[in-house]
Amino acid sequence: MSAPVLDVRDVTKVYGQGDTTVHALRGVSLTVERGDYVAIMGQSGSGKSTLMNILGCLDIPSEGSYLLDGTDVGVLDEHQLSVLRNRKIGFIFQSFNLIPRMSALANVELPLAYGGVRPAERRRRAVAALGLVGLGDRMGHEPNELSGGQQQRVAVARALVTSPALMLADEPTGNLDSQSTRDVLDIMDQMSLSGRTVALITHEDEVAARAKRVIRLVDGDVIDDRRQAPVEGPPPSLLSGGVR
Structure with missing residues (x-):
């Protein structure tokens, strides 16, 4: 059997x-198997953002261990962590984090450029990723020429383009209107149905309802970890074909 994606x-x-000590996480243990779709929930101060930073290799634990796709993150130096993040994790942020004066296509190409992929290949894969999220006709547009929902779909395409082991989404619908929220969640559903591993940080019940499993944090502790029947989403799309 393969190792869990998250351990x-x-x-x-x-x-x-x-007197200023803050215990953000208090002995959290969890595993996420390949292909699972997990929502990590909690109110402000629950520790979910701290956990997200650790899962994304943006921070390290004070104690305990974290294995990402079988790799012990704690033994890696900064360069090795950077390589691991680029190859293994696709990030989707609430604030989109797109480069303002670059086209959608160039934004999606960035992780591949950092990974040393040749220009022709990264262009092919970026075009495919934008097509998968329904933005094949917006590739030349800069972020300020796109709606919030379209910008988030560009961010999803950028996360998809490296075919990462983990899609890690931090409040991905927090800045979106209702229709754009549904559009982005439909894409997340499609990613899950195609077998991708998704971990989503949220405080919104509507968003968590799409996941197969919900983990709840309170004051740095996991107080609930349960399977659920996710909300009926769209059928599998071309996302099942990947972007390689």
Whole structure:
């Protein structure tokens, strides 16, 4: 059997010292198998953002261990962490994080450029990824020429383009209107149906309802971890074909 995509073991995270000490995570353990679709929920201060940063290799635990797709993150140096992030994780952020004066196509190509993929190949894969999220006719547009929902779909395409082991989404619908929220969640459903591993950080019940599994955090502890019947989403699309 293959290793879990996420394997978190007794992870704690402590900030500050003395009277200012904050225990953001208190011995969190969880595993996420390949192809699972997980929503991690919690209110402000629950530790979900800290956990997201650790899962995304943007921060390290104070104690405990974290294995990403079988690799022990704790033994890697900064360069190795950067390579791991680029190859193994597709990030989707609430604020889109697109480069303003670059086209949608150029934004989607960026992770491949950092990974040393040749120009012709990265162009082919970026075009395919934008087509998968329904933006084949917007490839030359810059972010300020796109709606919020379209910008988030560009961000999803950028996350997809490396065919990562993990799609990690941090409040991906937080800045979107209702229709754009449904559009982006439909794409997340399609990614899950095509076998991709998705971990989504959210405080919204509507968003978490799309996932197969919901993990709830309170004060740095996992208080609930259960399977659920996700909301009926769209049928599988061309996402099942990947972008390679």
